[in-house]
Amino acid sequence: xxxxxxxxxxxxxxxxDAALGIYAxxxxxxxxxxxxxxxxxxxxxxxxxxxxxxxxxxxALALRSVDQLxxxxxxxxxxxxxxxxxxxxxxxxxxxxxxxxxxxxxLMHSVTVDREVMAHAGRIRDSQEARLTPVTLWIRAHQExxxxxxxxxxxxxxxxxxxxVAVVRRWLTIGDVDLEEAxxxxxxxxxxxxxxxxxx
Numbered sequence: 001x002x003x004x005x006x007x008x009x010x011x012x013x014x015x016x017d018a019a020l021g022i023y024a025x026x027x028x029x030x031x032x033x034x035x036x037x038x039x040x041x042x043x044x045x046x047x048x049x050x051x052x053x054x055x056x057x058x059x060a061l062a063l064r065s066v067d068q069l070x071x072x073x074x075x076x077x078x079x080x081x082x083x084x085x086x087x088x089x090x091x092x093x094x095x096x097x098x099x100x101x102x103x104x105x106x107l108m109h110s111v112t113v114d115r116e117v118m119a120h121a122g123r124i125r126d127s128q129e130a131r132l133t134p135v136t137l138w139i140r141a142h143q144e145x146x147x148x149x150x151x152x153x154x155x156x157x158x159x160x161x162x163x164x165v166a167v168v169r170r171w172l173t174i175g176d177v178d179l180e181e182a183x184x185x186x187x188x189x190x191x192x193x194x195x196x197x198x199x200x
Contacts, residue, residue, distance in 0.1 A: 083147035
């Protein structure tokens with residue numbers, strides 16, 4: 001990577017760090033180009049050059065958080081050999097990520113990011129292909145071993161992550177669920193949904 005590219009990447013990270021800080025303290029309403037410029041000390045022209053628009057900053061920030069989450073989940077999954085332990089590890093890693101990075105999690109689960117994902121789902125999935133392929137291969141391997149139900153990989157992903165995302169959204173917005181309870185209860189309930197043979 002050339003020095004120019006390194007400076008460009010450093011500028012991008014500087015802007016994203018500043019934007020997340022603003023989001024944490026002022027919410028989405030506080031995210032303006034002026035606020036980001038003041039907090040990051042990066043010129044408005046440079047922000048538009050790297051991101052195209054304020055929406056581009058928000059989208060890049062969300063994608064960075066998603067990438068960090070997927071790295072965390074993939075690492076947790078890779079450390080387990082049997083399917084049940086892998087499912088449990090992914091669920092707990094997701095909950096830990098949210099607990100440790102609530103501002104990034106709040107942004108990832110926001111209506112604004114939902115709209116971005118709906119509008120550009122294919123492009124976003126393609127950009128995360130390197131992170132998602134090992135997960136798909138892991139699912140197939142454990143289907144072949146007889147541990148996981150013979151459903152499509154997207155269906156397995158949905159059955160595992162759907163309840164976790166629903167609990168996280170509720171914790172972030174309403175606050176009437178306990179993440180500790182979720183960590184205790186979700187793994188066994190989800191496992192029963194995706195295992196080939198029902199657990200005793």
